[in-house]
Amino acid sequence: MNILDNFAEIKKLDSSNMLVSIDLLSKQIEQAWVEVKQVDIPADYKKVKKVVVNGMGGSGLGTHIIQSIYFKKLKIPLGNIHSYDLPGMVDKDTLYILSSYSGNTEEVLNTYEQAKRKGAKILAITTGGRLGEFIKQGKILGFIFKPKYNLCNQPRMGIGYAVTGLLGLLEKCAIIKVSDQEIKAVIQFLDKLKSQFEAKNLTLDNLAKQTADHVQNYSPVIVAAEFLSGNAHVLANQLNENSKNFSHYFIISELNHHLLEGLGYPKNNPKSLFFCFFESQLYHPRNSERLKITKDVLRKNKINYLSYKLQGKTELTQSFEMLLFGSYVSFYLAMLNNVDPAPIPWVDYFKTQLA
Numbered sequence: 001m002n003i004l005d006n007f008a009e010i011k012k013l014d015s016s017n018m019l020v021s022i023d024l025l026s027k028q029i030e031q032a033w034v035e036v037k038q039v040d041i042p043a044d045y046k047k048v049k050k051v052v053v054n055g056m057g058g059s060g061l062g063t064h065i066i067q068s069i070y071f072k073k074l075k076i077p078l079g080n081i082h083s084y085d086l087p088g089m090v091d092k093d094t095l096y097i098l099s100s101y102s103g104n105t106e107e108v109l110n111t112y113e114q115a116k117r118k119g120a121k122i123l124a125i126t127t128g129g130r131l132g133e134f135i136k137q138g139k140i141l142g143f144i145f146k147p148k149y150n151l152c153n154q155p156r157m158g159i160g161y162a163v164t165g166l167l168g169l170l171e172k173c174a175i176i177k178v179s180d181q182e183i184k185a186v187i188q189f190l191d192k193l194k195s196q197f198e199a200k201n202l203t204l205d206n207l208a209k210q211t212a213d214h215v216q217n218y219s220p221v222i223v224a225a226e227f228l229s230g231n232a233h234v235l236a237n238q239l240n241e242n243s244k245n246f247s248h249y250f251i252i253s254e255l256n257h258h259l260l261e262g263l264g265y266p267k268n269n270p271k272s273l274f275f276c277f278f279e280s281q282l283y284h285p286r287n288s289e290r291l292k293i294t295k296d297v298l299r300k301n302k303i304n305y306l307s308y309k310l311q312g313k314t315e316l317t318q319s320f321e322m323l324l325f326g327s328y329v330s331f332y333l334a335m336l337n338n339v340d341p342a343p344i345p346w347v348d349y350f351k352t353q354l355a
Helices: 007-013 018-023 025-036 043-047 057-069 106-110 112-117 129-136 159-172 180-197 207-215 226-241 285-300 315-336 345-354
Strands: 050-055 078-081 094-100 121-126 141-144 219-225 248-252 273-279 304-309
Touching: 007 315, 018 025, 018 315, 025 159, 025 180, 025 315, 043 121, 050 057, 050 106, 050 159, 057 078, 057 094, 057 159, 057 226, 057 315, 094 106, 094 112, 094 129, 094 159, 106 112, 106 129, 112 121, 121 129, 121 159, 129 141, 141 159, 159 315, 180 207, 180 315, 207 273, 207 304, 207 315, 219 226, 219 285, 226 248, 226 273, 226 315, 248 285, 273 285, 285 304
Parallel strands: 050 078, 050 094, 094 121, 121 141, 219 248, 219 273, 273 304
Antiparallel strands: none
């Protein structure tokens, strides 16, 4: 029997219950949205002229998604950094958000005093740690959440908290507009969609399992456009961390200006690369045309690809749809690779060497 349809074998390999964290994405969103609305935001935080978010790894993924979804609606710059240092533009008119799931990320904490000296308006989002203590002591404002729907406790799988918590903070600071009804629609859509991708749905009728099966023994290349650009980044990260499988992402239309010429070499590209396109009826028509022609170029270079067509009706629902679908794909590919998706031994090794 295919391991993807053998629930007992899946449970044996998935020692940290990552699959349950994925199943509960909509619950993460619901919890975060209800709780973040209780954070009190001073009036002067709503008068900032720019926003910078600093988060590493899984703690930085939410910003990538929000930047992409609200690209056409943002009235002020939203910067996303992963750094020990602040960009020079940070000043008293900046909303500076420290994002750290553990609350102890050294790069993020290193910028706290810098941001204070520059007079920035500071917020934090965390589960606890030192950042959590700063919030409890009244040193900074922020959102502390208990990740009860992220059973594996891996930051990258608490993505529902990361995106929705940040979304809520930005909404309360009048940076973006998102309604309770929009979030409710996302939750209802994901609850309905989950039945297509969850483990009890057999491979024959499960696109997430089929996608994992297709890309096994390849390096998946994720391709998306516009409001799904941040999702492409997230999925490549999840494939690297969860599946222990090399992956990268590219964005339409930027890739059309360089990547196509890189398909010819090395000569084993057809045996090592597998492109995954994420298509949307909400894309600009020219980008949809670019996707078609890009696939034609891949065919001529004998490189495999597949397409997933988003089903949601809005950019927000499609973004969360890709998040759910991609999370399942990364998990199922881990099963096919016969690895426990939660542990990150090489990242842990790196941290011990750096300490």
